[in-house]
Amino acid sequence: MLRRYSIHTILILAGGLLTYLAYEEMISLYILSVLMFMGVNVIMSTSLNLVNGYMGEFSCGHAGFMCVGAYVSSILGVWLFSKDKVFGAPVFDPELALYAFPVLILAGGVAAALAGLLVAIPSYKTRGDYLAIITIAANYIIISAIENLGVIGGSRGFMGMKSVINAMEDAIYLPWMVIWVFVFTVLTVWVLRRYVSSTFGKGVSAICQDEVAAEIMSVNTNKIKTISFMVSSGLAGVAGGLFAYVIGYVNPGSFNILKSTEALVMVYLGGMGSLSGSVLSAVLFTILLEALRGLGIIKWIVIPLLLVILMQFRPEGIMGNKELGDLFPWLKRFYRFK
Amino acid sequence: MLASLLQNVINALQWGSFYSLIALGYTLVYGVLTLINFAHGDVFMVGAYIAFFVATFFLTTLGFPGWAALALCIPLTMIVTSLVGVTLERIAYRPLRRKGAHRLYVVITALMCGLILEHANLAILGASRKAFPPLIEETVYNVGGVAFTNLKIGVIVTAVLVFVFLEWVVTKTRVGMAMRAISYDKFAIPLMGIPLDNIIVITFVLGSGFAGLAGLLFAMSYPVLEPYMGALIGWKAFIAAVVGGIGDIRGAFLGGFLLGAVEIMVVAFFPSTFRDLISFTVLLVILSFKPTGLFGIAKTTKI
Numbered sequence: 001m002l003r004r005y006s007i008h009t010i011l012i013l014a015g016g017l018l019t020y021l022a023y024e025e026m027i028s029l030y031i032l033s034v035l036m037f038m039g040v041n042v043i044m045s046t047s048l049n050l051v052n053g054y055m056g057e058f059s060c061g062h063a064g065f066m067c068v069g070a071y072v073s074s075i076l077g078v079w080l081f082s083k084d085k086v087f088g089a090p091v092f093d094p095e096l097a098l099y100a101f102p103v104l105i106l107a108g109g110v111a112a113a114l115a116g117l118l119v120a121i122p123s124y125k126t127r128g129d130y131l132a133i134i135t136i137a138a139n140y141i142i143i144s145a146i147e148n149l150g151v152i153g154g155s156r157g158f159m160g161m162k163s164v165i166n167a168m169e170d171a172i173y174l175p176w177m178v179i180w181v182f183v184f185t186v187l188t189v190w191v192l193r194r195y196v197s198s199t200f201g202k203g204v205s206a207i208c209q210d211e212v213a214a215e216i217m218s219v220n221t222n223k224i225k226t227i228s229f230m231v232s233s234g235l236a237g238v239a240g241g242l243f244a245y246v247i248g249y250v251n252p253g254s255f256n257i258l259k260s261t262e263a264l265v266m267v268y269l270g271g272m273g274s275l276s277g278s279v280l281s282a283v284l285f286t287i288l289l290e291a292l293r294g295l296g297i298i299k300w301i302v303i304p305l306l307l308v309i310l311m312q313f314r315p316e317g318i319m320g321n322k323e324l325g326d327l328f329p330w331l332k333r334f335y336r337f338k
Numbered sequence: 339m340l341a342s343l344l345q346n347v348i349n350a351l352q353w354g355s356f357y358s359l360i361a362l363g364y365t366l367v368y369g370v371l372t373l374i375n376f377a378h379g380d381v382f383m384v385g386a387y388i389a390f391f392v393a394t395f396f397l398t399t400l401g402f403p404g405w406a407a408l409a410l411c412i413p414l415t416m417i418v419t420s421l422v423g424v425t426l427e428r429i430a431y432r433p434l435r436r437k438g439a440h441r442l443y444v445v446i447t448a449l450m451c452g453l454i455l456e457h458a459n460l461a462i463l464g465a466s467r468k469a470f471p472p473l474i475e476e477t478v479y480n481v482g483g484v485a486f487t488n489l490k491i492g493v494i495v496t497a498v499l500v501f502v503f504l505e506w507v508v509t510k511t512r513v514g515m516a517m518r519a520i521s522y523d524k525f526a527i528p529l530m531g532i533p534l535d536n537i538i539v540i541t542f543v544l545g546s547g548f549a550g551l552a553g554l555l556f557a558m559s560y561p562v563l564e565p566y567m568g569a570l571i572g573w574k575a576f577i578a579a580v581v582g583g584i585g586d587i588r589g590a591f592l593g594g595f596l597l598g599a600v601e602i603m604v605v606a607f608f609p610s611t612f613r614d615l616i617s618f619t620v621l622l623v624i625l626s627f628k629p630t631g632l633f634g635i636a637k638t639t640k641i
Contacts (some may be wrong), residue, residue: 013474058442122622129374133580134625136573137618144615194445257573261449268446304450311450312433315443 004102005164006080015182022175032237034179034290036246037043039181040239041282043188046234046267053228054196056208058132059119061139063259065112068142068287069237070244075152077101082163086151096166101168101180105241105261111148112237113230115142120229122221127211139260146252147236157251160199188235193275195231204228208273259299265307270317277319284318341483346606352490352559355497355600358503361582362504363494364589368579369508370517370541374445377426377452381546381570384455385419385553386563387463390470392418392490394430397471406421408473415554416547421544424539426451432535452569459565487496493555500548501591508587521585537562567618581621583631592632597621 007095018035021027044062051059056204079087081097092100118138123131147155168176195201203224213223244250271280288306292299314320325331360382365374396407430447476487508514516537520527528534556571559562574597579610582593597617602618625631 014532058445089354093555115604118622122626122629126625129368129584130580130629130631132374132624133577137577137622138571139624140614140618141622144612144618148609148611150617195350261453270445272424272442297457297461301461304457307450308430308447308454311439311443311447313432315434315437315439 001013004267006251007136011186015179015186019175019179021171023259024180027227032175033246036181037183038283038286040243040246041262041266041286042185042279043235043239043242044263045270045282045285046189046192047232047239047276048230048263048274049267049275049278050204050235051268052267053274053278054201054204054208056223056272057123058128059135059232060132060260061135061227062135062233062263063255063257064135064139064142065115065233065236066240066243066259067146067250067255068113069105069108069234069240070250070255071108071146071152071158071240072111072237073104073241074158074250076107076243077104077164078158078160079244080104081167082160084160094164095171095175097164098168099177101164102183104333105180105238105245108241109234109238110268112240115232115237116228116230116233119233120226121265123225123229132281136257139255139257143252143255149250153251155252157249157253161250162248165245165248176247177242177246181246184238184242189275189279191231192235196275197291200224221272225319260262265303268317269307269310271319271321272317272319274317274319274323276324277317277322279319339441342606344482345601348484348486348490349493350599350602351595353493353602354394355493355593356552356556356571356594357578357597358497358594359500359548359555360577361590361594362500363520363549364576364579365543365582365584365587366504366508366517366545367427369521369585369587370538370569371431372521372585373431374443374448374576375444375498375545376448376572376576377455378549379568379575380452380455380543381419381423381426381435381568382549382556382572383459383565383568384422384551385415385546385550386557386567387459387468387553388418388550390563391470394471394472397591402474404475411473412551413552415550417428419550419553420543422475422510422549423549424540427539427542432538436477447574452572453529456565456569459620463565465565468563470563472561479524480613485550489559493559496551496555497594500615501553503589504544504548508549513537517525519561555608577618577621581624586631589631589633596632 022032025048044066048059049064051057077097080082080091081100082090097104115138118141119131120134122134126134130168146152152158165177168290196204203214203219203221206217206219207224212222240255262269266281266285267278269285270279288303289299292302295302319327360378363378363381366373367373367378369486389411391408392411396402396410397404402410426448429442430451434444434447474489476489476569478485478487508517516527516532517540519530519532520537524534556567575594578593578597579590580593581596582589582591584590600617600620601613604613608616
C-alpha cells in the first residue's frame with residue numbers, strides 16, 4: 001500500500017501545498033517564479049536526456065523546439081482568447097481559456113514535435129557529429145524563420161499572454177500558472193519514465209549501445225528514432241509554452257544556442273541516462289543561476305568552470321546513469337522504481 | 339549584370355576566406371582527435387582581441403608606421419593565440435584524454451571553455467565594442483565596374499596560402515604523417531615511438547595560430563570587436579567544416595567558401611535577414627543527401 005501510492009501522495013501533497021501557498025500569497029512572487037522556471041528546466045533537461053542520454057545522440061539544438069512550442073501556444077492563446085492589435089477581438093469567450101489552457105500548451109508541444117521531424121528524418125542516415133550539426137542548424141533555422149515573420153513581431157518578440165492568464169484568473173481565482181507548470185512537469189517525468197522503461201524504450205537503449213547490432217536484433221531503429229526525437233522535441237515545446245506564459249513575453253533571441261547549451265549542461269550535470277539525475281540537476285542548476293545572480297556576468301564564468309571541474313573529477317555527472325533507487329536502496333521500501 | 343555578379347563573387351571569396359581559415363582549425367583537431375573543439379570560435383575571438391592590443395601597442399604607444407606594425411602583428415598574434423589554444427588543451431582536454439573519458443565529455447568541456455573565454459572577456463574588458471585601428475591604407479581598385487580593395491585580395495590570398503601550407507604539412511611532412519597515423523589508430527601510435535602528446539600540441543598550435551590570423555584579418559576588414567563575435571562565426575565555420583567533410587583539409591577549405599558564397603548570394607537577392615535561414619537550410623539539405631559531407635568518406639560500422 002505504502003509502496004504503491006507513496007509517490008502519488010507526495011506529489012498531490014506537494015502540489016496542493018504549493019497551490020495553497022501561492023493562493024494565500026505566503027511565498028513571494030520571486031520565489032514562485034523561480035519555482036516555475038525550475039519546472040520548465042526539469043521538462044527541458046529530462047526531455048533532452050531521452051535523446052542525449054538514453055539514445056546516445058548528441059542533440060544541441062533543443063531550444064529551437066522550445067521556441068516553436070512557445071510561439072505556437074502563445075499565438076493560439078492570444079488569437080483565441082484575448083483582444084490583440086494583430087488578431088483583433090477574441091474568437092472565443094476569454095473565460096473559456098480556463099479549460100482550453102492545457103490544450104494550448106499541448107498544441108505547442110505537437111507543433112514542436114512536428115518540427116522535431118526536421119532532425120528526426122536526417123538522423124536515419126547520420127549519427128554522431130553530423131547529427132549534432134543538423135540539430136544546431138535546425139535551431140538556427142527555427143529562430144531565423146521566426147525572426148523573419150513580421151506578423152508575429154519578428155525579432156522584437158511577441159506579447160499578450162498575460163491577458164490570457166488574467167482572463168483565467170478572472171474566471172476562477174487560483175494561481176493557474178503554478179498549477180499547470182506543476183502538472184506538466186510531473187506529467188513529463190511520468191511519460192518519460194514509462195517511455196524508457198517500456199519494451200519500446202529498451203530499443204532506445206539498444207540504439208545507444210550499438211545501432212547496427214540493434215538493427216540486426218530486429219529493432220526498428222528508424223521508427224524508434226523518429227518517435228524518440230518527436231517525443232523529446234514535443235516535450236521541449238511544452239516547456240516552451242509554459243515558459244512563454246510564465247514570462248508573458250517571448251522573443252526568438254531568448255531561444256538561441258546559449259539556451260540549448262543550458263539544457264545540455266543540465267543533462268550532463270545530472271548524468272546521461274538518469275531521469276532522477278536530470279530532475280535533480282535542473283533544480284540545482286536553477287537554484288545556482290539564481291544564487292549567482294548577484295555576480296552578474298561572472299556567473300557565466302563560474303558555471304562553466306564548475307562544469308569543467310565536474311567533468312575532470314566526475315565525468316559521469318551527479319547520478320551517472322543510475323536512478324535514485326540504485327544509489328539509495330532504502331528508498332525502494334517506499335516505492336517500486338522499475 | 340556581369341559586373342555585379344563578379345562583385346558578389348569577390349565578396350563571397352573574402353567572406354568565405356574567414357570561414358575557411360576557422361574551419362581548417364576545426365578540421366585539423368577533429369581529424370587528429372575526433373574532438374569537436376567548440377571553443378575554436380572563441381579562440382578566433384581571442385585572436386582578434388590579441389591583434390587589437392598588439393596593434394594599438396605598436397601604433398600608438400611605440401608610434402610604428404602601419405606596415406611595420408602589421409608585420410609584427412601577424413606573428414605575435416599567431417603565437418599568442420596558439421598559446422591560448424595549447425593552454426586549453428593542456429588544462430582541459432589532456433587530463434580527460436589521459437583518463438580515457440567518453441568523447442562527449444570532452445566536447446562538453448570544450449563548449450564550456452568557449453563560454454568561459456567569451457564571458458571572461460566580457461567581464462575583464464566590459465561590454466563596449468572596440469574599434470580596430472587601421473593598419474594599412476585601403477586602396478580601392480576598380481576594374482570594369484568591379485571594385486575591390488587590397489585588403490580583400492590580401493584576405494583571399496592568405497586563405498589560399500594557409501590551405502596550401504596545411505595541405506603540404508599534412509600530406510608531405512613527417513609531422514603530418516604522424517597526425518594521419520593518430521587519426522587512424524590512437525592506441526598503436528605510442529607503440530611506434532611517436533610522441534602522441536607533442537603531435538597533438540602541434541595540431542593545436544597550427545589550428546589556433548591560424549584562428550588568430552583569421553581574427554587579425556577579420557578585425558582589419560570589419561574593424562569592430564565584441565566578445566560574442568566568435569560564437570556565431572565559430573558555429574558557422576564548424577558547419578562549413580562538416581559540409582566539406584570534417585577531418586579533411588580540402589573539405590574544410592571548400593566548405594568555408596561554399597558557405598560564404600551561399601550567404602553572400604542570399605544577401606544579394608533576398609533581404610539580409612534571410613541570410614541565416616536560407617544558408618542553414620541549404621546546408622541541412624546538403625547534409626541530408628550527403629551525410630558525410632562533400633569530401634568525407636563514409637565509414638562502415640562494424641559490430
